[in-house]
Amino acid sequence: MAETATSKSRPRVLSGMRPTGKLHLGNYMGALKNWVELQGEYECYFFIADWHALTSDYADPSQIEPNTIDVMLDYLAAGLDPERSVLFQQSKILQHAELHLLFSMVTPLSWLERVPTYKEQQENLSGKDLSTYGFLGYPLLQAADILIYQPQFVPVGQDQAVHVELTREVARRFNQFYKLEGREVLPEPQVKLTPSPKLPGTDGRKMSKSYGNTILMTDPEPVVRQKLKTMVTDPARVRRTDPGDPDKCPVGDLHKVFSSAETLAKVYEGCRTAGIGCIECKSWAADALVEILNPIQERRAKYSEGDAREILEDGSNRARVRAEETMIQVRAAMKITTNGPREQGTSEQGRLASARTDNSQLITDN
Numbered sequence: 001m002a003e004t005a006t007s008k009s010r011p012r013v014l015s016g017m018r019p020t021g022k023l024h025l026g027n028y029m030g031a032l033k034n035w036v037e038l039q040g041e042y043e044c045y046f047f048i049a050d051w052h053a054l055t056s057d058y059a060d061p062s063q064i065e066p067n068t069i070d071v072m073l074d075y076l077a078a079g080l081d082p083e084r085s086v087l088f089q090q091s092k093i094l095q096h097a098e099l100h101l102l103f104s105m106v107t108p109l110s111w112l113e114r115v116p117t118y119k120e121q122q123e124n125l126s127g128k129d130l131s132t133y134g135f136l137g138y139p140l141l142q143a144a145d146i147l148i149y150q151p152q153f154v155p156v157g158q159d160q161a162v163h164v165e166l167t168r169e170v171a172r173r174f175n176q177f178y179k180l181e182g183r184e185v186l187p188e189p190q191v192k193l194t195p196s197p198k199l200p201g202t203d204g205r206k207m208s209k210s211y212g213n214t215i216l217m218t219d220p221e222p223v224v225r226q227k228l229k230t231m232v233t234d235p236a237r238v239r240r241t242d243p244g245d246p247d248k249c250p251v252g253d254l255h256k257v258f259s260s261a262e263t264l265a266k267v268y269e270g271c272r273t274a275g276i277g278c279i280e281c282k283s284w285a286a287d288a289l290v291e292i293l294n295p296i297q298e299r300r301a302k303y304s305e306g307d308a309r310e311i312l313e314d315g316s317n318r319a320r321v322r323a324e325e326t327m328i329q330v331r332a333a334m335k336i337t338t339n340g341p342r343e344q345g346t347s348e349q350g351r352l353a354s355a356r357t358d359n360s361q362l363i364t365d366n
């Protein structure tokens with residue numbers, strides 16, 4: 001799977017997710033669906049951030065590996081294509097850790113302490129001791145994850161856009177201190193805003209694993225229908241004869257995202273006149289969800305866990321070559337001489353060439 005001339009000339013995008021368990025429809029609509037579409041136009045790097053999962057799950061890491069495989073299968077199920085995207089696992093590319101360390105030397109502590117999610121998450125996950133160095137440094141590792149691939153764009157939803165800002169600041173600071181032959185090494189990536197529709201969970205709050213209100217990409221039809229049956233509705237419809245308003249109902253929100261214009265019209269008319277019952281309305285929403293989920297689940301069934309591992313291994317080998325290219329420039333800009341056997345006696349150009357061509361040499365590093 002050599003990179004083609006075309007992939008080299010396309011703008012590069014990079015994004016990733018933490019392996020915290022099977023993915024749900026919110027993950028699909030808010031990220032994966034957009035990523036799949038980007039594959040046609042961009043050189044795509046998508047990864048599974050298993051080191052990031054350790055920041056909150058360090059005391060019991062036993063689920064991180066199985067979750068990584070599940071997330072990979074969900075990536076493939078959504079339509080990410082290993083022939084068109086580099087799909088990789090963060091921990092297989094040690095260069096991320098090296099860049100994170102180097103960034104930690106130049107990043108003011110106050111930048112990390114002021115990240116809004118730092119205090120917020122510490123409070124939300126109060127059952128876990130998050131007063132760790134790793135948790136504080138999470139956004140910096142994220143900056144390394146991104147900048148090591150020198151992407152032009154980072155696709156995120158509106159609520160995530162602020163997270164990319166720190167990455168841009170880190171790049172700016174690095175470039176201020178270090179240059180390679182007069183030029184900047186780490187280009188600042190742009191945020192690429194992608195649509196992330198409001199998707200309620202079964203309790204009406206935002207669909208989120210931590211609320212336990214999700215519909216999983218792997219949920220079979222009977223489970224989807226059962227979950228929909230228990231979904232909250234417009235509280236105004238106490239009795240079947242009470243009219244309601246789909247704009248005040250989470251099931252209505254699902255219809256807006258997934259149903260046809262025709263069904264949506266029936267929902268508005270029927271709900272507002274009490275012409276339909278919520279059970280019927282929910283069954284239409286379930287029909288629309290099942291229609292979205294069927295092809296996803298059919299694709300997932302084509303891949304075994306072994307396939308997922310192999311694809312991750314292969315993608316990680318490709319990503320590592322790119323990451324090492326950046327690190328060669330970073331080390332040179334920072335005047336760091338590495339004395340590893342593979343670097344000894346080679347010129348800068350030679351090292352770059354070997355990083356590009358000699359996969360096996362890099363693989364043995366891990």
Ligand code: SF4
Pocket residue numbers: 233234237244245246249250251252267270271276277278279281282
């Ligand atoms: S009819 Fe549909 S949109 Fe109206 S309250 Fe019931 S579930 Fe919600």
